[in-house]
Amino acid sequence: MSTTNTSKLLTPELLSQLERLELVTRKVFRGRMKGERRSKRKGQSVEFADFRNYVAGDDLRLLDWNLYARLDKLIIKLFLEEEDLHFYTLIDSSLSMDFGSPTKLEYAKQLAAALGFVGLIRTDRVRIETLSQGVGERGPILRGRHSVWRMLEHLNAIQPDTITAEKGPTPLAEGVKNFCLRNAGKGIVVLISDLMDKAGYEQALRYFVSHQVDCFVIHVLSQEELEPDVQGDLKLVDCEDQDEAEITASAPLINRYKQTLNAFVAGAQEFCTKRGMHYILANNQMPVQELVAQHLRRRGLVR
Amino acid sequence: MDSLFRNTLSPVSWILLGMIPPAIFALYFLKLKRQPLEVPSTYLWHRVLEDLHVNSLWQRLRKSLLLLLQLLMVALAMLALLRPGWQGQSLEGQQFIFLLDNSASMSATDTQSEAKRLDVAKGRIAALIDQLESDMSAMIITFAEQPDVVQEFTNNKRLLREALERIEPSAGQTALRGALELADGFANPDRVMNEEGDQSFEVTEQQDVELYIFSDGRFPSIEDFSLGNLRPQFLPIGSFAAQNLAITAFNTRRNEERPELQQAFVQVANFSEQEQKAIVELTLDKRLLDAAELTIPPNGIASATFNLAGENEGALRAQLDIPAEFKDCLALDNEAYAILNQRSDGQVLLVTPGNTTLQAALATERVNRLAKIETVNPDVLKTAEFLAKAQTELYDLIIYDQCVPRMMPQANTLFVGRMPPLPDWQQQARAEPVDAPQIIDWVRGHPLLNLLELGNVQIADSLLARPPLGGRMLIDSTQGPLFAIAPRDRYEDAVLGFEIVGTEADGSRTFNTDWPRKHSFPGFWLNVIEYFAGGQSASLVHNRPDRMMEIRVDGQASNLEVEMPDGTRQLVALEQPGRLSYHETGQLGVYQVREAGQVKKRFAVNLFGREESDIRLRARQETEKSLKTVDSLSIGYIDVAAQSPTAAVRRELWKPLLAGALVVLMIEWYIYNRRVYI
Known part of the structure; x- marks a missing residue:
């Protein structure tokens, strides 16, 4: 574990806590390689699944010799195969994520690192991507404990998007669509985003529904968004599209904002719940450790 | 405006x-x-x-x-x-003088809010001060027994208000004149003579000064006073309906018939329109002695006499117990104090080689009631002990009969047949006696010769008693003055030019005059004792508040302690041995003079002023009863009409x-x- 000790994304305390965890999914997927997950496939493990008659070509090692002795029939004993789990983390790296202290993006990266670490030590197949990646760009596939360093390197390389004249901000829906096109495999998808898209988040999340993945939406909001501390007459400028909103801060305005925010959060939660997705609201002030150990555990992402 | x-x-x-x-x-x-603010x-x-x-x-x-x-x-x-x-109304003028009466009657609580008149007056002055413009200046003078400049001319309203706050009610009597003179001094600057020419010019520009007099008007009109630049306004404080019961006199005296018996005399005045009953309680050193119920007619007085048989010395206190239904507006005068003294105060020394007629005249009962007479031989005059005694004011009066001391004592003196050893007297007097002077006139109004008929007195020979400057000739004869009196420091020296009993050349004694056979002889000596020794002691017992007190004390102490009625003690240095001058007599009650913890003397300070106790505003006489108006003040020959007592000052909203x-x-x-x- 010496390779991760120096990383600011994963602290030793967090690592020792994460070592005991594993990723969980309620759905059983078919993996690609031998792993530690129970798979739909029959194969080799200690867990008995079924019997069937021997047909030519079957592995003789699988014959149940005890049954043969009793019944004088060749019966093959089937076991459940244990395979790896596909674990995808999709990070929203839009400019709006570059706010707060720590920034929401930083927070998202920490969270991704923690979950990725959990996956790696359980030999799951971990892939971390961002929303702004094109259809062709793929993130590295990580597997095994030795890949932690690579994962952290990859995470550190993720920077907030730069907005240029020809390339505006990537809409949430487009990013998710690209992701789904890139990764056909089934597994767990964790979307870490602030869901602040003027076009709405609904379209984006619908892609996950059709994609048949076990989807977790971690909605990261900064303290400034939850409890805005604004005073006086202000012109609010949107950092992504330079949209302006003129406000005069007053108690009713702040109250109204909070109401709107609550409605927004409640709406997102309801949308996810209805579609079998998990919605978790995260505040950037809450330590990642606490989020993983308590909230995600309760929601069943880790065990 | x-x-x-x-x-x-x-x-x-x-x-x-x-x-x-x-x-x-x-x-x-x-x-x-x-302000732009970037948000996510x-x-x-x-x-x-x-x-x-x-x-x-x-x-x-x-x-x-x-x-x-x-x-x-x-x-x-x-x-x-x-x-x-x-x-x-608004204030008009540039300079203002507020004369505020803080005499005893201003402590009356006859206003609607039960506040003292003084506080009401202070409130109204404060309202006037608030109206002062920045270019106006004002001063505040209080007057009771003495005028007091509380604040000199200033346009600093804060100073004026602070000065106003400091004003305390006193127990003194109203004396407007002094305050007016003080105000006059500030308002009418004297003309100053130019040294080179005979032109006179004013020190400052003559300006009219507004004079606001806040008082209840209980004082006589002031004559011989020119207001000059002062423009007076009289703002009376108080009401016509104020009622008051007051002790207007309280003293002790000996019973005329039985001189050994002391009596206390209390006089109560009723300043209201109804007959009132009140109980007078008499206490001696906080012990109740007696009480009497008095019925006092409206606007009248009633008195009670208490017998003080067998009581020792002490401080007497008379208190008026007023029925609850009577609204007594002034509490100060419901108590009075007096000193009960058994021994007679006067000390008289008669220095004579022997004079039976004189001694007989000084041995009467009435004389003994007034003073203690001590008779000594002229030989004593030379002893050191006597000289010391004579300088300590032990005696009220020393009568030198046919003898002269080497130096004048600290006492009043009466010389019989000799001239005092003073250059003033010696210069005026002729050394040789005149023969058979005939009395032609005497000053009947002088207390020493009160009720005396001297026309029938025959005199053999006499020295001529010509008084020095400031003295007064009392008996004149065909040959010249026979009896004269002259002041010396704070004493008086009287000289009777003729001896009563003379000594012939052969040493035998013979009468020089037939006066001892006349009725006027004992009367004269009684007058002498009353004038020099008796009257003084009576005046010592009572004093008015805020007036200086002069008390004779025995002994040589240079510092005495005076305990005031409220218990505070003050160390007073004596300017002269045997005489205490004390002027912190602002409180009513009994003052105790102590020397080394021992009570040496007591004196009482009482209000005793009808003018102060009658707290009703003076109504103008000629108007009808139903329409009472406050009488105007008369200053000089100007009538200062009273302003309406309710005349409100401008109420400002700023x-x-x-x-x-x-x-x-x-x-x-x-x-x-x-x-x-x-």
Whole structure:
């Protein structure tokens, strides 16, 4: 574990806590390689699944010799195969994520690192991507404990998007669509985003529904968004599209904002719940450790 | 000047002030250049603003709350500058003198709010001070027994108010004259003679000075006084209906028939229109001795006499127990104090080689009641012990019969047949006696010769007693003055030119005059004792508040302790041995003079003034009963009409307005800082 000790994304305390965890999914997927997950496939493990008659070509090692002795029939004993789990983390790296202290993006990266670490030590197949990646760009596939360093390197390389004249901000829906096109495999998808898209988040999340993945939406909001501390007459400028909103801060305005925010959060939660997705609201002030150990555990992402 | 508004600013100032509200508007709209603030997303904010547009009018009002508050504050300030006020006169003039009566009667509580008259007067002076413009100056003088300049001319209102606060009620009597003279001194500066020419010019510019007299008017008119530049206004304080019961006299004396018996005499006056009953309680050193119920006719007096048989010395206190239904407005005069003294105070020394007629005349009962007579031989005069005694004011009077001391004693003296050893007397007197002078006139009005008929007195020979400067000739004869009196320091020396018993050349004694056979002889000696020794001791017992007290004390102590009625003690240095001058007699009650813890003397200070106790305002005589008006003051030959006692001063509104503006400012500040929560 010496390779991760120096990383600011994963602290030793967090690592020792994460070592005991594993990723969980309620759905059983078919993996690609031998792993530690129970798979739909029959194969080799200690867990008995079924019997069937021997047909030519079957592995003789699988014959149940005890049954043969009793019944004088060749019966093959089937076991459940244990395979790896596909674990995808999709990070929203839009400019709006570059706010707060720590920034929401930083927070998202920490969270991704923690979950990725959990996956790696359980030999799951971990892939971390961002929303702004094109259809062709793929993130590295990580597997095994030795890949932690690579994962952290990859995470550190993720920077907030730069907005240029020809390339505006990537809409949430487009990013998710690209992701789904890139990764056909089934597994767990964790979307870490602030869901602040003027076009709405609904379209984006619908892609996950059709994609048949076990989807977790971690909605990261900064303290400034939850409890805005604004005073006086202000012109609010949107950092992504330079949209302006003129406000005069007053108690009713702040109250109204909070109401709107609550409605927004409640709406997102309801949308996810209805579609079998998990919605978790995260505040950037809450330590990642606490989020993983308590909230995600309760929601069943880790065990 | 009774208008609702009073302008305080010039047009230019108003124009400048009028520019403030547009400036606020302008600044407010300039301020609306909003500060940009980058946020992650305006997504939620837009939704918020859409919601809020529904009730936008209220929102807009709320947005400009600060603007409205600023405009309100400026409006309040402008209104305050207009000085709205109503119902009142304004002060006219440049200089003001407030004469405030703080005599005993001003402690009466006959006002509506049960406050003392003095406090009411102070309140009205404070209201006048508030009206002073910045170029007006004022001073405050209080007057009771003595006038006191509480605050000299100043235009600093704070100083004036502080001075006003310091004024305390006193127990003294009203003496307006001194205050007027003091005010006159400030208002009418003397003309100063130019040394080179004979021109006179004024030290300062002559200005009219407004003189406000706040008093209850209980003092006689003042004559021989020129007001000069003073323009008096009399503002009476008090009411016609004020009732008061007062002890106007309280003393002890010996019973005429039984001189060994002491009596206390109390006189109670009723200053109201109804007959009143009251109980007089007499206590000696806090022990109740006696009580008597008195029925006092309206505007009359009643008296009670208490026998003090078998009582020792002590402080007597008479207290008036007034029935509850009677509203006694002045509490100061419901108590009186007196000193009970068994021994007679007067000490008289008779120095004579032997004079039976004189000794007989001084041995009468009435003389003994007044003074203790000690007779010594002239030989004693030379002893050191006597010389020391003579210098300590032990004696009230020393009678030198046919003898002369080497030096004058610290006492009143009466020389019989000799001239005092003083150059003044010696210069005037002829050394040789004159023969058979015939008395032709004597000063009948002088207390020493009171009720005496001297025309029939025959005299063989006499020295001529010509008094020095300042003295007075009392008996004149065909040959010259026979009896004269002259002051010496604070004593008096009387000289009777002729001996009563003379000594012939052969040493035998013979009568020089037939006066001892006349009725006037014992009468004269009684007068002598009463004048020199008796009367003084009676006056020592009672004193008026705030007047200086002179007490004779025995012994050589240079420091004495005086305990005041409230228990505070004061160390007083004696200027001369045997004589205590004390002037801190502001409190009513019994003062004790102590030497080394021992009570040496007591004296009582009482109000005893009909004018002070009669606290009703003086009504003008000629008007009808139903329409009482306050009598005017008469100063010099000018009648100062009383202003209406309820004449209100202008009530100004600018203070609450400014306070309101301040409150608005604070609200604005609060909202500005905490507007997020409003």
